[in-house]
Amino acid sequence: MGRTDMTVKIIGGPGSPYVRKVLAALTWKGIAYEIDPIVPFYGNAEFSRISPLRRIPVYVDDRVTLCDSSVILQYLEDRWPHNPLYPADIALRAKARWIEEYADTRVGDVFIWKLFFGSVIAPGVFGAERNREARAAVLAKDFPEVMDYLETQIPEQGFLCGAFSVAELALAPHFTNLAWARVELDGARWPKTRAWLARAESQSALGDLAAKAAYVLKVPPPQHREHAAALGFHVTAQALGTDTPQRGPMTA
Numbered sequence: 001m002g003r004t005d006m007t008v009k010i011i012g013g014p015g016s017p018y019v020r021k022v023l024a025a026l027t028w029k030g031i032a033y034e035i036d037p038i039v040p041f042y043g044n045a046e047f048s049r050i051s052p053l054r055r056i057p058v059y060v061d062d063r064v065t066l067c068d069s070s071v072i073l074q075y076l077e078d079r080w081p082h083n084p085l086y087p088a089d090i091a092l093r094a095k096a097r098w099i100e101e102y103a104d105t106r107v108g109d110v111f112i113w114k115l116f117f118g119s120v121i122a123p124g125v126f127g128a129e130r131n132r133e134a135r136a137a138v139l140a141k142d143f144p145e146v147m148d149y150l151e152t153q154i155p156e157q158g159f160l161c162g163a164f165s166v167a168e169l170a171l172a173p174h175f176t177n178l179a180w181a182r183v184e185l186d187g188a189r190w191p192k193t194r195a196w197l198a199r200a201e202s203q204s205a206l207g208d209l210a211a212k213a214a215y216v217l218k219v220p221p222p223q224h225r226e227h228a229a230a231l232g233f234h235v236t237a238q239a240l241g242t243d244t245p246q247r248g249p250m251t252a
Contacts, residue, residue: 008032011060013221015224017108017111019056024169025072025076030083037233039221039224086166087161095160095167104170107146115135115183151192173206
């Protein structure tokens with residue numbers, strides 16, 4: 001894989017599937033990075049200034065500050081086209097972008113905001129009670145609808161668009177957060193998806209990042225920085241986190 005002399009900065013902790021999406025892309029392209037592993041709900045005023053939706057990741061280099069994972073990946077591809085993450089064929093490239101959009105929106109809404117947020121973030125960060133009825137409704141309708149669709153898109157072998165691509169980087173990380181929300185993926189009902197996920201995690205940095213994120217998430221958010229450093233992440237000199245959580249303008 002190619003390398004670059006650039007070291008970029010990522011604001012956001014590896015517990016976020018969107019952060020892991022970008023970190024795995026940086027690793028794939030051989031771009032060094034340092035990380036400020038904050039949970040977005042603990043971001044300070046400077047974080048709000050550079051991420052007006054109070055979402056992560058935020059990407060910073062010598063030319064840009066970007067706040068959306070899909071925009072970040074396209075920028076990385078345009079600036080450092082080696083080890084491409086977008087298919088050369090225009091039809092496959094369009095498919096990869098569609099899968100990325102579906103992952104960022106529909107999968108993110110169901111897996112992250114309706115299941116992970118309700119089961120992990122809301123009670124763990126904001127002290128809210130878990131809504132078991134709402135969770136059951138999502139698992140009965142929204143979740144199987146998403147999974148049934150994905151099962152029709154995933155091949156028996158290989159990856160979504162032929163070679164490993166942005167499609168894997170966008171979709172696979174959500175399943176880790178799904179597992180943290182204690183939702184088991186039924187391998188008998190969705191066998192292609194389960195096998196594909198194992199391939200995606202083993203042939204990229206996604207599996208390693210998921211394991212490290214699980215370790216970081218064992219401690220309260222104000223301690224994430226220390227634990228990330230212990231795992232070998234290069235942490236930034238400046239931290240944009242606080243000890244008091246607050247909701248963002250688009251928080252569920």
